[in-house]
Amino acid sequence: MIRKAVLPVAGFGTRCLPASKAIPKEMITIVDRPVIQYVVEEAIAAGIREIVLVTSSNKSAIENHFDTHAELEASLEAKGKHELLAMLRNLVPDDVSIISIRQGVPLGLGHAVLCARPIIGDDEPFAVLLPDVLVDNSANQTTDLAGMLAAYDQQQTAQLMVEEVAWEQVEKYGIVAPAGDVPAPNQSADLVGMVEKPKRDAAPSNLAVIGRYALPGHIFSILEATKPGAGGEIQLTDALETLREQSGVQAYRMQGTTYDCGQPLGYLEATLAYARRHPEFGEGFQALLSRYQQGE
16 A cells, blocks of 8 residues: 655645745645645545655745644643643654655646655655645545555556536646546546646546546656646646556546635635534534624
8 A cells, every 4th residue: 555645835825825925825724723734634544654745945834833842842731731732742643754855946746746756766656645635525434545545556557536526617627538437436447638627618527636646656757757848847747648658547536525725715615614513613613604694
């Protein structure tokens, strides 16, 4: 099974300005924790034990969040705030490592993934999780990430997690072209291609790539040889197309719900969804919603 994951967090987060000017967009809070923590928790729950953060010079807050804060912990201990202290110390289990590496120049998602090569290596598969997207599996027995990693383990073929979107929305996404029928939830299907933001009439399906990947180690050699594409950047999509031609790529259809936290409305929607069921704040939040809905 895949035990390593890459989280590219070096981007500027321009869709979230001005909130992301001084604070990394990954550190904007959903209820009581930053969005990056939800993604790390998702990875850990799926069996990931080594997380590589591909960062930039303005993202030290992310590294600090997962690091030990000795002064704060000492203060909490001295004041007898043991529950808060335990919460801080349990952000990351002892058997999980979080490692940072810099993407010195913003040359695209493909380049960001390539930056993790010295840590991941070329000989074992790994996952890529984009922190812009939260995957909510609260209504499901298993997580989509765990299912996708299991599919990779069984098929030994790269997996792209996909979500069925409204046909009117296909122009906003990277859309996959299945070789046959659209896979059922929790199932994978071979791909014959991928199209970036197609017109509705030209879209081969309404299955959108949502930012979760399971990839073989030799994707690094493909990325290294990939020429800059759209925007002068090294595109992960271009490398995936080469990988598909060489050894195949499959789409894993998810069953949960996604929230696009790369833009303000996505953060608001995620806040609504997660706050309503929060064990501590949920009841009070529901009361607030009712009050505002009644126009009070």
